[in-house]
Amino acid sequence: MPLSVREREAFLAEPHIASLAVEAGEGRAPLAVPVWYDYVPGGEIEFLTDGDSRKAMLVEKAGRFTVLVQRDSPTYRYVSVEGPVAGSHPTTREELSRIASRYLPSEAVPGYVQGSDLNVLVTFRMRPERWLSADLGAVG
Numbered sequence: 001m002p003l004s005v006r007e008r009e010a011f012l013a014e015p016h017i018a019s020l021a022v023e024a025g026e027g028r029a030p031l032a033v034p035v036w037y038d039y040v041p042g043g044e045i046e047f048l049t050d051g052d053s054r055k056a057m058l059v060e061k062a063g064r065f066t067v068l069v070q071r072d073s074p075t076y077r078y079v080s081v082e083g084p085v086a087g088s089h090p091t092t093r094e095e096l097s098r099i100a101s102r103y104l105p106s107e108a109v110p111g112y113v114q115g116s117d118l119n120v121l122v123t124f125r126m127r128p129e130r131w132l133s134a135d136l137g138a139v140g
Contacts, residue, residue: 088123
């Protein structure tokens, strides 16, 4: 059963590991890779990556991407959202701290941020356009 707008946005706002998919070119399947991301209901999706990575180059070229998040325990749910790149810019220390704090224990965030090279990171933002979602219910 599809999730309501409120349910899908709340689920996407939880700190799941996302699968990012982007067109990879003629004769190639889409590139699909895991990413840390941030989302506030009603807003844009943000993720950061090395600006010289294949992922960054493909997202820049395609101008759009898809993010899929899922829960693999009852009740099984997923949300997939596609949209255009709304912008990109060099990652700030605040962005890196905010996104890292969604996934790491609080005591690990300062060391992670300190050890990251902000000179190579870029933050991409996506404006959600198309959504797919489902709650597949509890098992057994």
